[in-house]
Amino acid sequence: xxxxxxxxxxxxxxxxxxxxxxxxxxxxxxxxxxxxxxxxxxxxxxxxxxxxxxxxxxxxxxxxxxxxxxxxxxxxxxxxxxxxxxxxxxxxxxxxxxxxxxxxxxxxxxxxxxxxxxxxxxxxxxxxxxxxxxxxxxxxxxxxxxxxxxxxxxxxxxxxxxxxxxxxxxxxxxxxxxxxxx
Amino acid sequence: xxxxxxxxxxxxxxxxxxxxxxxxxxxxxxxxxxxxxxxxxxxxxxxxxxxxxxxxxxxxxxxxxxxxxxxxxxxxxxxxxxxxxxxxxxxxxxxxxxxxxxxxxxxxxxxxxxxxxxxxxxxxxxxxxxxxxxxxxxxxxxxxxxxxxxxxxxxxxxxxxxxxxxxxxxxxxxxxxxxxxx
DNA sequence: GAATTCACTCTACAACCGTGGAGCGAACAG
DNA sequence: CTGTTCGCTCCACGGTTGTAGAGTGAATTC
Numbered sequence: 162x163x164x165x166x167x168x169x170x171x172x173x174x175x176x177x178x179x180x181x182x183x184x185x186x187x188x189x190x191x192x193x194x195x196x197x198x199x200x201x202x203x204x205x206x207x208x209x210x211x212x213x214x215x216x217x218x219x220x221x222x223x224x225x226x227x228x229x230x231x232x233x234x235x236x237x238x239x240x241x242x243x244x245x246x247x248x249x250x251x252x253x254x255x256x257x258x259x260x261x262x263x264x265x266x267x268x269x270x271x272x273x274x275x276x277x278x279x280x281x282x283x284x285x286x287x288x289x290x291x292x293x294x295x296x297x298x299x300x301x302x303x304x305x306x307x308x309x310x311x312x313x314x315x316x317x318x319x320x321x322x323x324x325x326x327x328x329x330x331x332x333x334x335x336x337x338x339x340x341x342x343x
Numbered sequence: 344x345x346x347x348x349x350x351x352x353x354x355x356x357x358x359x360x361x362x363x364x365x366x367x368x369x370x371x372x373x374x375x376x377x378x379x380x381x382x383x384x385x386x387x388x389x390x391x392x393x394x395x396x397x398x399x400x401x402x403x404x405x406x407x408x409x410x411x412x413x414x415x416x417x418x419x420x421x422x423x424x425x426x427x428x429x430x431x432x433x434x435x436x437x438x439x440x441x442x443x444x445x446x447x448x449x450x451x452x453x454x455x456x457x458x459x460x461x462x463x464x465x466x467x468x469x470x471x472x473x474x475x476x477x478x479x480x481x482x483x484x485x486x487x488x489x490x491x492x493x494x495x496x497x498x499x500x501x502x503x504x505x506x507x508x509x510x511x512x513x514x515x516x517x518x519x520x521x522x523x524x525x
Numbered sequence: 526g527a528a529t530t531c532a533c534t535c536t537a538c539a540a541c542c543g544t545g546g547a548g549c550g551a552a553c554a555g
Numbered sequence: 556c557t558g559t560t561c562g563c564t565c566c567a568c569g570g571t572t573g574t575a576g577a578g579t580g581a582a583t584t585c
Contacts, residue, residue: 168552172562191447193375197543207564212544264446264495265373274496281500296512298500299489306488307481313446314456318463318480330478334520338512350582354532379573389534394574 176214179204183211183225187258192222192266219268226259226272241304241335242328244280248308249324260313277301287341296339307331358396361386365393365407369440374404374448401450408441408454423486423517424510426462430490431506442495459483469523478521489513 166174182204186195197218201208215221247253252260259276262269277298285297307327311319319327348356364386368377379400383390397403429435434442441458444451459480467479489509493501501509 168560168562171552175562191375193373194447196541198541208543209545209565210563213563218543261446264443264491265376270496274498277492277496277498281498292512294500295504295508298492298498299509299512299516302488302492302498302501303485304488305492306484306486306490308488309446309491310459310480310484310487314452314459316456316459316463316480316484318476319484322477326477327481330474330481330520334481334516337519338516350530350532353582357532378571380571391535391574391576392533395533400573 175204175206175210179206179211179214180221180225181254183215183221184254184258187222187225188254188261190261192218192262192269222258222262222266222268226255226262226269228255228259228276229253241300241332244304245328245331246324248304249311249327252308252312257312260308277305284339288339290339293339300335300338303335357386357388357392361388361393361396362403362407363436365397365403366436366440369404369407370436370443372443374400374444374451404440404444404448404450408437408444408451410437410441410458411435423482423514426486427510427513428506430486431493431509434490434494439494442491459487466521470521472521475521482517482520485517 179200183195183200186200186203189195190199197211198208200221201211204211211221212218215224259269259273263273264270281294281297281301284300285293288296290296307319310316311327361382365377365382368382368385371377372381379393380390382403383393386393393403394400397406441451441455445455446452463476463479463483466482467475470478472478489501492498493509
């Protein structure tokens with residue numbers, strides 16, 4: 162038997178439900194397109210409650226796009242496979258919300274640039290080439306394009322396909338752009 | 344001396360000025376973010392006039408993102424250089440408006456998918472490989488990612504750089520993914 | 526010169542937005 | 556059992572949006 166949840170537990174649970182609803186709504190419509198009322202409806206809650214929990218729409222968005230801890234983990238993906246697999250299969254809700262908003266919200270654009278820059282830096286460190294920074298930036302940008310085309314534009318050749326088939330071609334291609342040192 | 348412009352000519356001129364303002368505004372803020380009032384202000388005109396010319400916001404957007412004829416020209420760019428050069432230097436206003444809106448407007452997403460599909464088909468025809476369609480889709484998606492990272496996210500390694508430097512690396516890399524037949 | 530067209534502005538409306546404050550009712554502390 | 560906390564809902568406000576219709580004055584036509 163479960164013990165009856167306490168008041169605090171219930172509050173935390175609705176807060177989490179609101180956050181999920183917000184990520185879904187931001188992911189579907191972007192920051193500007195999503196509305197507090199829409200998020201509240203999806204969470205089965207009054208619009209005011211959303212703001213009582215997260216202060217403002219902007220505040221809610223900042224929490225909603227905060228990447229899951231295991232994605233910002235310090236252990237650099239030595240193989241691109243990790244990043245690729247994550248990007249090619251289902252997107253994490255926070256990532257999806259950030260991607261959806263990055264072209265219309267300066268805040269989201271900043272967050273995305275920062276994220277891409279980190280990934281590019283990680284990658285550049287694995288190479289000894291003089292133009293490693295540029296090549297790393299090109300690489301992460303290409304992954305970004307693939308992600309958008311597959312998950313947001315539904316380009317048939319990419320969205321219909323098994324992730325493994327894409328990875329099989331992409332990985333050696335990426336390695337050709339920025340060969341690992343040694 | 345110029346002859347005084349007729350009434351029709353003046354009307355056409357303001358219509359064109361409104362369209363330019365709309366492309367700029369859509370390009371800066373996206374379909375949802377841009378407002379009729381903002382477009383009117385930029386064109387130095389009353390908001391109502393915008394609708395009298397283009398019917399509705401949606402109608403205006405459709406005209407605003409219509410690609411310039413020389414970009415849809417039937418002559419396939421045999422070399423990617425053309426596409427790349429266009430994408431790496433200044434973006435045409437219509438393209439910029441479409442790109443900015445593609446993640447938040449289903450109509451824009453459809454138009455962009457269609458455009459990418461056409462380009463991918465053109466490219467795939469230059470190859471005899473069995474997986475040419477997939478590789479072509481990957482290629483145009485990568486260009487898309489590069490364009491976004493450079494022009495919309497301002498990823499420093501890409502946006503600060505001379506287009507030629509990027510092309511010098513990108514072109515052979517792209518050729519490696521989808522080598523031209525023969 | 527008078528009559529008419531029409532490019533353009535003014536005003537208004539209904540819908541929607543983010544947000545704040547008052548109030549209710551059930552879970553808590555004593 | 557009584558008093559209090561507080562998670563939650565209701566209602567309201569000011570502002571912005573897309574859009575429609577009436578009005579105005581100058582260019583056009585006869």
